[in-house]
Amino acid sequence: GAVVSQHPSWVICKSGTSVKIECRSLDFQATTMFWYRQFPKQSLMLMATSNEGSKATYEQGVEKDKFLINHASLTLSTLTVTSAHPEDSSFYICSAFNERKNIQYFGAGTRLSVL
Amino acid sequence: RKEVEQDPGPFNVPEGATVAFNCTYSNSASQSFFWYRQDCRKEPKLLMSVYSSGNEDGRFTAQLNRASQYISLLIRDSKLSDSATYLCVVNPVGSARQLTFGSGTQLTVLP
Numbered sequence: 001g002a003v004v005s006q007h008p009s010w011v012i013c014k015s016g017t018s019v020k021i022e023c024r025s026l027d028f029q030a031t032t033m034f035w036y037r038q039f040p041k042q043s044l045m046l047m048a049t050s051n052e053g054s055k056a057t058y059e060q061g062v063e064k065d066k067f068l069i070n071h072a073s074l075t076l077s078t079l080t081v082t083s084a085h086p087e088d089s090s091f092y093i094c095s096a097f098n099e100r101k102n103i104q105y106f107g108a109g110t111r112l113s114v115l
Numbered sequence: 116r117k118e119v120e121q122d123p124g125p126f127n128v129p130e131g132a133t134v135a136f137n138c139t140y141s142n143s144a145s146q147s148f149f150w151y152r153q154d155c156r157k158e159p160k161l162l163m164s165v166y167s168s169g170n171e172d173g174r175f176t177a178q179l180n181r182a183s184q185y186i187s188l189l190i191r192d193s194k195l196s197d198s199a200t201y202l203c204v205v206n207p208v209g210s211a212r213q214l215t216f217g218s219g220t221q222l223t224v225l226p
Contacts, residue, residue, distance in 0.1 A: 006158075032212060043119075043202070043218040044159065093158055097212055104214060106158040 003027055004096050006107025013084055014115055020080045021110045023094030029074035030096035034104070035067070038091040050077040084114045116141050119217035121203050127223045132193045136220045138186040138203030148179055150188050151202040153219065159202055162188075193224045 005024045013019050023033055031052045036044040048069055049057040056069035068080040077096075081088055093109040121138045128134050140148075148165035163170065165177040165186055176189040186203055203217035 034213075041123075041218075043216040046213070046215075049213070091156070103161065104212070106160070109156075109158045111156070 002108065003105040004094065004107045006094050006110055008110060009108060010111045012113045012115065015085050016083055018080055018082045019084055019112060020078055021092055021094070023077045023079070023096065023107050025075045025096040025105070028096075028098045028100065030098065031074060032097040033071060033077040034095045034097070035069065035077075035079050036093045036095070038093060044093060081112065084112070086114045088112065089114045118142060118215045119203055119205055121217040121220050123218060123220060125221040125223060127225055128193055129225050130193055130195060133189065133191045134193060134222065136188045136201055136203075138217055140184050140186070140205045142205070142207050143184060144207045145205040147206050148186050149204040150177055151204050151216075153200045153202055159216075162201070195224050195226060198222055198224045
């Protein structure tokens, strides 16, 4: 079964609205989670590293005020796309790092379509 | 130059064929290497780690050449179910905490 649960799997929203995506590690506690974005026929691009109990670390070019990350517990990280616009339409994937196994497990992804 | 470069393909091969994918990476400090598989509109899944001595898992063989900063994946006796995008993945910090993905090589195995 899935080790990392990501919800929702698909969301359609109007331009200007905010969308929250949840990422949960099911079988282990994850102090570190990652958020990626993937455009069609392109590679996964790391957006930010989510650290439990502290601020997320954003990659260059990713607006922290637009992509709000909260990692309030050892099993849950959320990504909120604020004031979404059509150019934010993409496939967003989270992952959780299992320190004991030294493996990064991925969620099933969220397909965001902004109209 | 991209950190991880792959031939995007597509590779269209008949069932039973042997196919090889190549990947180069730019950061010589990269310490861990992986091949992931991604099906259409799905998340990436770890196929295998790549070790310096080369390693094999059933029909899949991975090779690493640190001097040339080159990684390969060989698939023997291709199955229809092998159709997917294969992602070359590296990280420079010796753990899986941060991964850099190649853009992937698309494989279609034809009946």
